[in-house]
Amino acid sequence: MSVDVEGATHLYDEATALMRRIFQQAEQNEPIDGKEIAELVWRLVEHMTLGDKGLVYFTNRSTPRNYFIAQSVNVCILSLLVGGALGYDTSKLHELGVAALLHDIGMVKVLKIATQPRKLTPEELEEIRKHPTYGVQILQKIDLLHESTLFVCREHRRRKWGKAPASPSEKLAREYAQIVGTIDIYVAMTQPRPYREAKLSHEAVRELIGTALEIFDTRVMKTLINQIGIYPIGSWVKLNTEEIARVVGQNQNFPLHPIVEILFDPKGHFLETTKTYDLFKQQILYIKEPVDYQKLQLSGKE
DSSP: OOHHHHHHHHHHHHHHHHHHHHHHHHHHHHHOOHHHHHHHHHHHHHHTTTTTTTHHHHHHSSSSSSHHHHHHHHHHHHHHHHHHTOOOOOHHHHHHHHHHHHTTGGGGHHHHHHHHHOOOOOHHHHHTTOOOOOOHHTTTSTTOOOOOHHHHHHTTTTTOTOOOOOOOHHHHHHHOOOOHHHHHHHHHHOOTTTTTTOHHHHHHHHHHHHHHHHHHHHHHHHHHHHHHSSSSSTOEETTHHHHHHHEEEOOOOOTTTTTEEEEOOOTTTTTEEEEEEEEETTSSSSSEEEGGGOOOOOOOOO
C-alpha cells in the first residue's frame, strides 16, 4: 500500500473546490454541470484503483470552517476505498463515488441552522432531517446522474431494509446507501463541529464497532474497519518509545500494527530525517496511545 500525499494534494483540492462551487450553485438555484462531476469522480476512481492511498490521508484532517464541503469529499474517498475492497468494478465505483459526493447536497438548504454554534432545538433538528428531500429536488435538475445517486441521497440515513424484496439494481443501490451512510457517520464523528470537538479516529472506530450489530450492515462495517484500520491513515499516535508518529499504511488483518512514520522524537522535536516502520514486523515498537496532533506541544511542527 503506497501513500503519495503530494500527488494526491492537487486532486483533493480540485474536489473540494468543485464541491464548494456546487454548494454555491445549489444555494442560488443555478445550473449544476453533471459532466464536470462525472469527470472529477472518474479521476478519483482512477487514483484509488491504482492503489495509492494518498487521498485517504486527507480524510483525517480537521475541517471546522468547510465542514460540509470537506465531509462530502471525504465520504466519497472512503466510499471508493470500501467499494474497491468489496470488489466493485470501475463502473460501479463511479456510480458509488458520484452518489457519495452528492449525498448531502440538500444540507445547503439548511446550512444556517446546521452551522449554529450550539445544540439545536427539536424544531431545528426536524428541519435538518428534511435535507435528503431537499437534496433529491436539487439532484433531479442535474443531467447525467445515475438513478442510484438520487436513491442514496434519499436513503443514506436508513440503516437496514430487512428482507424487503428488491430488484438487482435496487439491491445494489441499497448497498451504496449503506456504504455512504456508514461512512458519513464515521466522518461526522471525526470532524469538529461548532458545539463539540472532533473524536479521534480511534475513538470513532470503536464507537462504530460498538453499535455495528444494531444499526449498520455488518458486511459494510467489517470492510470499512478492515480498510481504514483501528488507526486510520493520517492519524497520529504515540509509540512506547514516546516518539510521535503518523500512520501512513495498514496491515490488513492486523489493525493494531499499522505502518508509521516517526516525525518527532520523545522530547517533541521535529526529526530532519524521518523513520518509517512496519509495526507488524518491528514488534519491539508498539502504539501506546492515539494522540490529537492539534493539541500536542511540539517543536518545529511540519
